[in-house]
Amino acid sequence: MQQLADSLIAQGMFGANPPRDLIYALFIFVFSLIVFLGIAFPFAGIVSWVERRVWARMQSRCGPNRVGPNGFLQWLADGLKHICKEDLIPADSDPALFKFAPYLVILAFTLPWAVMPFSSQLILADLNVGILYMTSVTALTVVGVLMAGWASNDKWSLIGGIRSAAQIVSYEIPAGLSIFPAVLMAGTLSMQGIIKAQGWAPWTWFAFSNPFTFIAANVLYISALAEGNRTPFDLPEAESELVAGFATEYSGMRYLFFFAAEWGNLFIIGAIITTLFLGGWQFPLISNNAVVMNVLQLITFNIKVLFLVFISVWVRGTLPRVRIDQLMSLCWKYLVPISFVDLVGTAAWIAIWPSGNSVAPWIMLALFLAIVVTFLRRVLHYFRRSKMELYLSPTI
Amino acid sequence: MDALATYQAVKERFGAKVLEINEKALDPFMVVDPSAIVEICRFLRDHPETAMNCLTNEIGVDYKDRIEVVYELYSYPKRYGVTLKVKLPRDNPVVETVETVWKSANWMEREIFDLIGVTFQGHSDLRRILMPEDWPGHPQRKDFVEPMEYHGISTVRDSPIIRMEADRK
Amino acid sequence: MSIRTEEMTLNMGPQHPSTHGVLRFVIKADGEVMREAIPDVGYLHRSIEKIAEKVGYHGFMPYTDRVDYVSAMFTNQGWAMACERLGGIVVPRRGEYCRVIAAEFNRIASHLLSVGTMGMDIGAMTPFTHAIREREMINDLIEELCGARLTFNYMRIGGVGWDLPPGWREKALAYLDHFDPIWEEYNALISYNKIYVERLANVGVISTQDAIDYNLVGPNLRGSGFKWDIRKDIPYSVYPEFDFDVPVGTGEFGTLGDAMDRYMVRIREMRESSKILRQALNRIPDGPVLAKVPRNFKPKAGECQVRVESSRGDMGWYAVSDGSAYPWRVHVRTGSFAAMGMINKLSRGLMIADLVTLIASLDVIAPEIDR
Numbered sequence: 001m002q003q004l005a006d007s008l009i010a011q012g013m014f015g016a017n018p019p020r021d022l023i024y025a026l027f028i029f030v031f032s033l034i035v036f037l038g039i040a041f042p043f044a045g046i047v048s049w050v051e052r053r054v055w056a057r058m059q060s061r062c063g064p065n066r067v068g069p070n071g072f073l074q075w076l077a078d079g080l081k082h083i084c085k086e087d088l089i090p091a092d093s094d095p096a097l098f099k100f101a102p103y104l105v106i107l108a109f110t111l112p113w114a115v116m117p118f119s120s121q122l123i124l125a126d127l128n129v130g131i132l133y134m135t136s137v138t139a140l141t142v143v144g145v146l147m148a149g150w151a152s153n154d155k156w157s158l159i160g161g162i163r164s165a166a167q168i169v170s171y172e173i174p175a176g177l178s179i180f181p182a183v184l185m186a187g188t189l190s191m192q193g194i195i196k197a198q199g200w201a202p203w204t205w206f207a208f209s210n211p212f213t214f215i216a217a218n219v220l221y222i223s224a225l226a227e228g229n230r231t232p233f234d235l236p237e238a239e240s241e242l243v244a245g246f247a248t249e250y251s252g253m254r255y256l257f258f259f260a261a262e263w264g265n266l267f268i269i270g271a272i273i274t275t276l277f278l279g280g281w282q283f284p285l286i287s288n289n290a291v292v293m294n295v296l297q298l299i300t301f302n303i304k305v306l307f308l309v310f311i312s313v314w315v316r317g318t319l320p321r322v323r324i325d326q327l328m329s330l331c332w333k334y335l336v337p338i339s340f341v342d343l344v345g346t347a348a349w350i351a352i353w354p355s356g357n358s359v360a361p362w363i364m365l366a367l368f369l370a371i372v373v374t375f376l377r378r379v380l381h382y383f384r385r386s387k388m389e390l391y392l393s394p395t396i
Numbered sequence: 397m398d399a400l401a402t403y404q405a406v407k408e409r410f411g412a413k414v415l416e417i418n419e420k421a422l423d424p425f426m427v428v429d430p431s432a433i434v435e436i437c438r439f440l441r442d443h444p445e446t447a448m449n450c451l452t453n454e455i456g457v458d459y460k461d462r463i464e465v466v467y468e469l470y471s472y473p474k475r476y477g478v479t480l481k482v483k484l485p486r487d488n489p490v491v492e493t494v495e496t497v498w499k500s501a502n503w504m505e506r507e508i509f510d511l512i513g514v515t516f517q518g519h520s521d522l523r524r525i526l527m528p529e530d531w532p533g534h535p536q537r538k539d540f541v542e543p544m545e546y547h548g549i550s551t552v553r554d555s556p557i558i559r560m561e562a563d564r565k
Numbered sequence: 566m567s568i569r570t571e572e573m574t575l576n577m578g579p580q581h582p583s584t585h586g587v588l589r590f591v592i593k594a595d596g597e598v599m600r601e602a603i604p605d606v607g608y609l610h611r612s613i614e615k616i617a618e619k620v621g622y623h624g625f626m627p628y629t630d631r632v633d634y635v636s637a638m639f640t641n642q643g644w645a646m647a648c649e650r651l652g653g654i655v656v657p658r659r660g661e662y663c664r665v666i667a668a669e670f671n672r673i674a675s676h677l678l679s680v681g682t683m684g685m686d687i688g689a690m691t692p693f694t695h696a697i698r699e700r701e702m703i704n705d706l707i708e709e710l711c712g713a714r715l716t717f718n719y720m721r722i723g724g725v726g727w728d729l730p731p732g733w734r735e736k737a738l739a740y741l742d743h744f745d746p747i748w749e750e751y752n753a754l755i756s757y758n759k760i761y762v763e764r765l766a767n768v769g770v771i772s773t774q775d776a777i778d779y780n781l782v783g784p785n786l787r788g789s790g791f792k793w794d795i796r797k798d799i800p801y802s803v804y805p806e807f808d809f810d811v812p813v814g815t816g817e818f819g820t821l822g823d824a825m826d827r828y829m830v831r832i833r834e835m836r837e838s839s840k841i842l843r844q845a846l847n848r849i850p851d852g853p854v855l856a857k858v859p860r861n862f863k864p865k866a867g868e869c870q871v872r873v874e875s876s877r878g879d880m881g882w883y884a885v886s887d888g889s890a891y892p893w894r895v896h897v898r899t900g901s902f903a904a905m906g907m908i909n910k911l912s913r914g915l916m917i918a919d920l921v922t923l924i925a926s927l928d929v930i931a932p933e934i935d936r
Contacts, residue, residue, distance in 0.1 A: 059694035155575050157596070159917070231688060232760055240583040240686045241918050320760050321688025323918050324597050383748060419703075422650060422869040450777050453870070453881045453898040468870060468881065472777060473792065479870070500780030503906035504898075526607040526935055535612060536894075 031237035032110075035124065040113050040319065044264035045075030051263065051313045058317035079260075081152035085252035090153060093249065097151035102250070102257035104144030111137040112268050117191040119281045119297035121290070130180055130191035134272060135172075138227070141261065142168040145229075145236060148258070149246040159247025163324060164236035168227050170331045175223035177339035178216040181346035182206045182276035185213065195280030200300075204363040208368065210360050212345035217277040219339050221308075224269040226327070229262060231316040238321055270308035271301075278304050397445050399424050399478045405445070415483075421553060423478035425466075430491045433467075433482050437497045440469060440478070447473045451498035454505060456512035458537045463489045465514060484514060493519040511536035572600060575917075579608045583686045583921045586931025588905075594917060600918055602912035604905050610935040617895040622648050622722060622862045625892070630716035632897055633933040635678055635709035638664075638671035639875035643897070646801065647871040647884040651864035660724030660854040661803045666737070666845050667710060667719050669838040673744070674703040674875035676831045676838075679928045683828055684755055686925040687764050688714040692755040706737055708759035723856035734846050741839050741846075748836060756832060756894055765828055766819030769911050769923040773822065779907045782900045784834065785927055788814040788827030807844050809837045810891040824926035828880015831928070861892050876930055877901055897936060 009023060023092040049064065049072060058062025064071035089095055115130040117123045125132050149161015183189055185206050186197035198205050237245030247258045274280055281297035322330070349357075356363035360367050397405070400419060403426045407414045413432035418425050428436055440448040453468035463484045470477040482491055493516040495501045505516045506525040513534035516522055524531065533540050542551055573596075578589035587608035593600040613632055617625045629644040630637040642664055649656060656664075681696030704714045709730055711719035719726055755761055771781065776789040794811040796804040812833035814826030827895055866888040873880045878900035885894040904927040912920055 027830075055690075058699050059691050061694060155573060163597075234688065235918075238688060239920070240688060241921050317691050318754075318757075319689060320684065320758065320764060321918075322760055323764060323916060325916070326760075326763055378671060382753075422867055450780055452872075452879070453781060453883060453896070455883050455894075455896045455898075457885055457894045459893075468883070472791070475798065498780070499778045500903055500906065503871075503902060507902075517857065519864075524607075526610040535615060 035113055036110050040110050040264055041079075041088050041260060044109070044260040044266050045079060047263040047267050047309055048078075048259070049075045050309060051266070051316075052312045054310060055317050056236035058314070062370050077219060079256060082256035083253050087253060088249070088251040092153045092251050094151040094153065099250075099254070101144045101148035102152060102254040104147060105141055105261045106257045108138055108144060109264040109268070111140075112271075115191050116268075116271055117195055117275055117280055118301055119294040120192070120199060121294055122298060123192060126190055126192045129189045130194075131183065131194065131272070131276070134191075134268075135176060135179065137220070138265065138268060139168065139172060141227075141265070145246050148250070149236075152246070152249040154249050156242045157246050157248045160236045160238075160242045160248070161373075163242075164229065164246060167229075167233065167235060168322075170328060171223045171233075171335075173228040174219055174331060174335035174339045175227060177224065177336070177343055178220035179272075179276060180343050181213045181216040184343075184346050184350060185209060191275055191280075195275055195282060198279040198282055199283045200279060200282040202279075203365050204282075205279040208361045208364040209356065210346065210349045211364065212342045212349060213277065214364050214368070215338060216342040216346070219335055219342065221269075221273055223335060224272065225312060225315070226331070228265040228269050230266065232314055232319040232322050233251060233327060234316075234321060235324055235327060265307060266309050266312055269312070270305035272310055274301065274304040280304075397474065398476055400477050402440070402446055406439070409439065410436060423479050425481050427481045427483060430482040430484060432496065433480070434492050434494055436480065437467070437494050438467070441497055444477075445474075447471045448478065449473070451494065451500050451504075452477065454494075454501055454508065456508035456514055458486075458512055460486075460538055462486055463512060465489075465491060465508065465515060467494065489514040490517060491515075492517045495519055509532070513537060546565070567573040570595070577602075577920075578888060582635070583823060583924070584931075585682065585924060586869075588924070588929070588931050588934075590908075590920070592912075592917065592920070597916050597918075599912050599915050599917060599920060601909060602639065604908050606905060606931075606934045608935065609931045612934075613936045614895050614897065617892050618835075619891065621890050622864070622892060623860070626721065627718045630713075630718050631932060632936055633875065633880075633899065633901075633930055634677040634715055635930050636671050636876040637715070637717045638668040638719060639873050639880055640897070641717065642668055643871055643873040643875070643880050643882040644884075645720045645722050645896075646873065647882040647895075648862070648864065649870060650857070650869040650871055651867060651884060651886050652722070652862060653864075654723045654856050654858055656724050656856055657853045658803070658850050659728075660850040660856070662845055662849045663725040663729060663854050664720060665802055665804065665807075666729075666842060666849070667707065667717070667725070669842045669845070670703050670707060670737070671717070671841075672838045672876045673835050674700045675705075676835050677703075679876075679925075680828060680831055683922075683925040684761075686921045687761060689755060689758075689761070692751065695747075695751060699744065702740055702743075706733070706740060709733055709736075721855055721858070722862060724854045726855070728854045733848070737842070738846055741843055742838060745836075748832075748839075752832065756829070762818050764918075764922060765825035765926065766823055767850075768824045768919050769913065769926060770820045771822040771907070771911065775907075775910075776822065779910075780903045781878070781907065782880075782903060783874065783876070784827055784830045784896065785878060785900065785904055787812065788830045788926075789822035790814050790816070790826075795872050795879050799872055801871075801873065803845075803881070804841075806848075807841045809841050812837065825921050827926045829927075861890055863888060875900065877904075877930065877933065899933040899936070901927075901931075901933040904929050905934050917921075 053063040064074035067073045067077045087266045089098055112134050114124045115127055115134055145164040146161045149157045182194060186194040188194060202208060206213050208214060229236050237247060247255055250258065281301040283296045287293055403417045406426065407417065410432060413429045414426060415429060416427040440446045448469040448471045450470045450472060451467060452470045455466040457464045457466060463486055465482050465484065467480040468477060469480065484491060491500065491514060493505055495505060502521065503525065504521060505519055508514050509516060509522055510524040510526050511534055527535065532543060545551055573594045575592040575594055577592055578584040579587040589605040589608065591603040591605060613628055616628055626641065626644060629640040632640040677696040677700045681693040707717060708714050710733065711726060713719050737835055771789045773789045773791045774789060777916030778784050792811055792813045797811055812830050814821060814830055816826060818825045864886045866886055868885040871882040879896035880900065883896040884892055885891040908923065911923055915923065
């Protein structure tokens, strides 16, 4: 970024003696705007469309199918609609905090895109503490949500905010601990470094490299769902209990910010797990053309992430919500001990086989496939009974 | 034991407290003295031969000259029910609550208090239940006249039919 | 170290997503745990009992639909039976069969709505749409029968309004063939789901003794393990001719009488209703469906009680006639009213999320409470 700015200044684009700091600031501003409006929001929107369509099909409904092909532009229409709506601020609220909270949430959702490894070269900043940065900025959400719940001056919102704080702070622990097995395996915190330590083939992914990482991947996914306020852990906004939780008093654009952040976080959850455990953008080297390879890697990465998004939507379409005490006992009684064991186990594994065990990945992969096959056998009965053509054409 | 035998047994036990036994009605009933209703109810509940462990229904009826409270009792173990009635004066209907005998009487008595205006002595929570707290009068009484407005909100509306006819003209 | 704590008073309803209509609770909560929830009803009070005194016996029939709009057939039937008892009218056998068929379809529809909203209150959206999809098909069938999808107004004093339309019997049987596997699928989707069972089991436990003392009826009473069904125990209509079971709560997932038991009773009752429907549809006799009742129906002075097993349990109708064309007094005792009276006792010590479960598991319908 700095080189680009420097080269443009050298070409005399900004006059003979330009204020360098201001130009840098301008560059950062313009570039963040592009990232924010051009990447983060469209992704959140597309995820929302995917969720609504998939969810609708699970519920024997149509879902949005009018705006654009298959309703694809529905997210844009909804976004515009929300921006045009009145921005209500309750008279008894704390207006400053009330207005500021959505920006904090949207900030927490925008910052991770800086280290999002879309392909070997499409990454804004390959920080050497990439994954650490990612987990720490996503945790900012809790501040925004708590602030929203408090500032609304509504008891339901307050309960939502408190629940959210308790939930996210608790689940940070298993989530953080489950990241470390992958970091131990790769020996780096950099997103690109972790991906480069894996290969394109499933048996070279960290998820299948040993039993501990396999469990860690699952624990991380569960904790990430809880951190992203997703069903079955959507207690902060539990609409049947708390009306709309912390977002009860919000309307218009600010409400949109909360939900854009939620859907965007869904993508970020998928990206973290893809990066750490599922090989990221790794694709077999079939061409020497950098552009072709980058496009293929971009597609690979997005397919993996969207598959995880699909699973989140699937979970939402299937499972009820847990209760707050069950949520906490799941975290502290099960996930935290399991992730500690995973961490120690991975460390021991690396100590025993420093260059990796050649048999374990195959066994783990076979185990995973066995799970998938067992599952398919169980659902096949319902597939047979239902109308197959409905499932084969997803755009009805 | 059936309903009629139960009435006879109660009459033997309580004598003059049982004012009338009507055997010809569709559902034979027994009119008892209001002062003895709790005693009789408790007897019917606790006696092993009757074991009326459920109060299925409690209804207030305004008969212009008197107010009746009807108790429909049912015995799950013995599989039959009896009907008790108390007759109360219309200007000051007061009877003792049977909430102490069956918990289900709580809400039913609140409803009767609200809609008919019977006061249940000893009731734990005798508040209006269906109507607003400050509603004037008791709507299920025969002489109840609905006020024209409630807190400035009109309770009458033009008949749509009359309005249609006016338009036609 | 001691921290100063305060009890929080929460107002839940009357506009709240999960209060099934317009109920209101004043919740005294200590964080997530409730000290008590005080129910406040009456927001849907339309003085239906008073209206009865003004519109006459025949004219009151459409109003009974509004007493419980989710299972209007039973309120229809309750009022019709009360009038028939007062007037000494005998309903033709085909009429009784039509009543049973319509009522049992209505019971399935009502239970589907109940278990569907149960899922939604717990946070699972999909069961609701699946249940509603099946309910729509039943609504289609009932619409063919009586022209209405919600407030049916199908029954009349002395029978039913219309005979089964041609070809309806086959359609209904075909629907039952479709329904039974769907029932299995629904169970597979939600009933034995781990989270679902965890949320429902051991919540809102009602002992049999309490259930009787508070006059709980229908599935709520049976959920507490007490085998009692008006259709079996105080038979009315042609129910004695059918072979069906009365499912009761067994406490298989937690304690006897918890929310899961009440839920499972409803699920199993749908299967039993389907059984009754098959028998009724196959055995329905020929003949008239409506007895001759004078238009100016004036039963002789007297009073009667009638009990009907509605989908929310024993619905007690009490009607007083003074010999004129207008009833002197009508009273309905409904299952939801009794269940609502118990919520204050049950809510103590539950969590806020459990209150929603509790309301859904008792299957209260606001219009039935307030009338």
